[in-house]
Structures are given as structure tokens and as C-alpha cells.
Amino acid sequence: MPRKSRKKSRNGVYHIILRGINKQIIFEEDEDKKRFLETLVKYKKQCNFKLYGYCLMDNHVLLLVKEVDETVSVFIKRICSSYVYWYNMKYDRCGHLFQDRFKSEVVETRAYFFTVLRYIHQNPLKAGITGNVLDSKWTSIGEYLYQSTVVDTRFVLSLLSEDRETAVQLIARYMNEKNDDLCMEDMAKVRLSDNDVNEYLRTIGITSNSMLQQMSRGERDTVIAMLMKLKGTSIRQISRITGFSKSVVQRARDRS
Secondary structure (H helix, E strand, C coil): CCCCCCCCCCCCEEEEEEEEHHHCCCCCCHHHHHHHHHHHHHHHHHHCCEEEEEEECCCEEEEEEECCCCCHHHHHHHHHHHHHHHHHHHHCCCCCCECCCCEEEECCCHHHHHHHHHHHHHHHHHCCCCCCHHHCCCECHHHHHCCCCCCCHHHHHHCCCCCHHHHHHHHHHHHHCCCCCCCCCCCCCCCCCHHHHHHHHHHCCCCCHHHHHCCCHHHHHHHHHHHHCCCCCCHHHHHHHHCCCHHHHHHHHHHC
């Protein structure tokens, strides 16, 4: 059966999702995410496309882009090929890293453009990785709030107000709004890495397993229940990270 042709955007703007093959991790550590961003910048210059938003999760990437000189298929392929070559060299592996064909949807209206941008920036929030959209480390929100180095923020902010300060306030408010945005939702479950879970523990003041071991059963169960509510965790993973048995984790979840 022939593969369905990718829908062509009338204005060249696309929402892109790149996923690890078989949902596997594509960023093992922060250095990998930094490398991907460097690769994105490199081919942004070479292929001359516009970048309006991004989010780097451990097993997928979200982008909001606009074609200028090259088609989206061309520059996304170049970005992925370059990153995979580096990644395979670093981790002494071979073969594919990303799913064979990236997912895309056209973004042809102003309203949907802002919906997609919010969806991208809220991805870590909805995955339970951060409690504040405006503080997310691996999304483009900081480029809008402070200084832009990678993202073409001027165009987006100009759609909101001619005054930059006013535009920044408006976009910050919109990005924080609660919503049920789905966009190109493929319903694949986000799997959090151990690093993500440990980072979450640090944000709630737990810096070591010994702190957990010294807690009362009620305090311990409260923490375990909080971990279970994060999207993408499992009983086995929480047991491994905390040092508590799977039965203890199971009982804490059931009592919550």
C-alpha cells in the first residue's frame, strides 16, 4: 500500500513531531539536547527556515516551523541525520534513532498557530515534569520572555502588540492558560527517564534516597503517590529510584 502524501501547507507553516523509534529515548542527558539545538541552528541557517517554537522531551521533539527555501521534508531529514550520526558516535551504536517518518500537520490560521505554540510550551507541564510553563528549560518559552537567540520571536510577538513589553505579557498569560489542546496528539504515552523523576524529587526538596528512608510511612506514601501521578512513570521505575519494594509502591498508590 503506497504511503499517504504529506499534506502541503498553504502558508508553509507546520507543527512537527519527531519521535524515537519504538518510543525509545533520544536524549540521554542535557548534552544531547544541547547538541540537537546546535544542529537545529546550523540547518536553520543553511536551509533558511523559520523556527517559531520547540520543545525537547526525552523521547520526542516538537517544532513549529515555516518553510522558506527548502521543504520541511528536506531540512528535517538533514537535522535528524546529522544528530543521529553524532548520537551513534557518542554512544557507540548504529542504526535508526528516530521513527522513519516524522509526523506533521499544517498550521494555516492565526488562532491555530497560537494553539500549537501553547501546546508545545505546555508539553512538559502536561507530562508532569514542571509545575510552571514559564520556567521550562528545554522549550522556547524563554526566548519569548527574555532574549531570542534561536527562535524567530519578533514575528510572533508582533501579532500580539507593536509594543514588545505588552506582547511578552500577553504571550506569557496565554501560554499559562489551562486548556484541553490536543493538536497532533498521537496518544503515545510519555515515558519519563530516571533523570526526570530524580529532578522532580529535587524540586520537592528530596535530594537523596536516605531522606526518603527516614520519612514516616505517611510522608513516604505521600511522595510515592505524587510520583505515581506523573505521566510516564511506572511502579517498577519508582521502586528502582526510591529503593522501596514494588509492593510498598503499589500499596502507597492504592491508599492515595
